[in-house]
Amino acid sequence: MSLDTLTGLLQDLIRIPSPNPPGETRAVAEFCEHFLQKAGFTTQLVAPDERAWSVIGEIGNDDGPTIIYHAHIDTVPLGRNARWSYDPFAGEIDNGRIYGLGSVDDKAPLAAMLYAGSFLAERADDLHGRFVIVCAADEEVGGQLGTKWLADNGYLPPADFAVVGEQTHNRVATAHKGVLRAAFHVAGRTSHATDPWRGRNAINGMAHLILDIERYQRDVLESRPHPLLGPASINVGLIEGGVGSNVVADHCTIRVDRRMIPGEDPRVVMDELRALAAGRQAEDDERTYTVDSFLVSNWFETDAENEYTQRFLAISAELTATPAEPIGYLPGSDAKHLVDVVTGGMVVFGPGSYQVAHSTDEYTDVQELAATGAILRRFLDQTLFQ
C-alpha cells in the first residue's frame, strides 16, 4: 500500500458522514469491517443500541504481546454557522491538506491504524502476538456507548500496550486532563427594584462567588501544576438568573467546567467546590449557596518508562525528528475507558492538532499523516515479529 492509498483511505472515511449527535456509525463501521476482513482480520461489529456501532478487528496469536490501536469513528456535528471553503464530506485535497469533517479528529489516526494493520496478514506465519484494532463509536459525547461499553462487556482483550489515536502532531502523549462539571446556585429574595434593600439579590451574591472562584484558580490551582499538562483550571461557562431589570433577582446559577490534572481525586475536587459554596455562605447568611449536578470524565496518565511506551517514543522521535520525550494532551480521550483493559503502557498519538479539530475547514496534512502511518507500522514490525 502506498502513501496514495493511505490518503485515499482517509478520503473514503471522510465521505461516510458520522456526526455525533446523532451518533449513527453503522455505515462507517461497516466500511472499517470490510477493510479489516480484506486485510485478513477477524472482526466483530457490535452496538449496545441501534446507532452506536463499533468494530473490533483482530489478527495474530497468544505467542507474544497484545497491542491495541484505537480510534473513534464518530465526529462532531457540523457547526451551525459553519461556512466551509470545502465540501466537508468530499475529502478534497488542496495544497497538501485533506479537508473534511473528521479529517483529523479522528479519521486520520483511524486511517493510519487501518493502514498499519493491513501489512500483517502477509506475514501472519511469523507473527508473535496479537494486534487488535478498535474502531469505536460515541467518543465525542463521552464514549459510554462506545469504548466504555466495549470494555465493560468483555469485547476488548487484556492488552500490553495501546495507542489511542487523537491529535498530538505525532508527538507521544502519556497524560490527559479530566473534566468535572458542576452548577453553583444562589437563592435570594425578590422585591421591587425601586427599593432593592427589601430583597436579597442572588446575582450580586453570585458575583462574589465568581470572584472566589477566580481566587481559587489563581491561588490554589495554579500553585500545583502537572509537569506535562500545567495547572488544573476552572471556567465559568454559563450564567443565568433573575426575571427582569425591575425585579431583584431571587436566583442565579452558573455552570462551571473544572479541568482535573492526573492525580486529582474527583471526590476531593467536589469537596473543593463545596468548600467554595460553604465559604461564601459563611460570609453571607442572607442568601443560600449550593453546588450540585456533578459530572465526571476522568483524566489519564501512564508510566512513560514502560518498555513499549519507550519503543513507541523512540520510533516517533526518529521518524519525525522530534525529542523522544512524552507530552501532555490537553483535551480528553477514550484512553480513560481503557485503563482497566491495558495493563502496560498506553499513549495518545496522531497527526494534527486538537485546535484544528471541531472547527470549520478541519484538515490533515498529507505528509504528517504519512508519518503517522509509518510510525504505527514500524511499531508493529518491531513488536510482533520478534
Ligand SMILES: [Zn+2]
Ligand atoms: Zn477525537
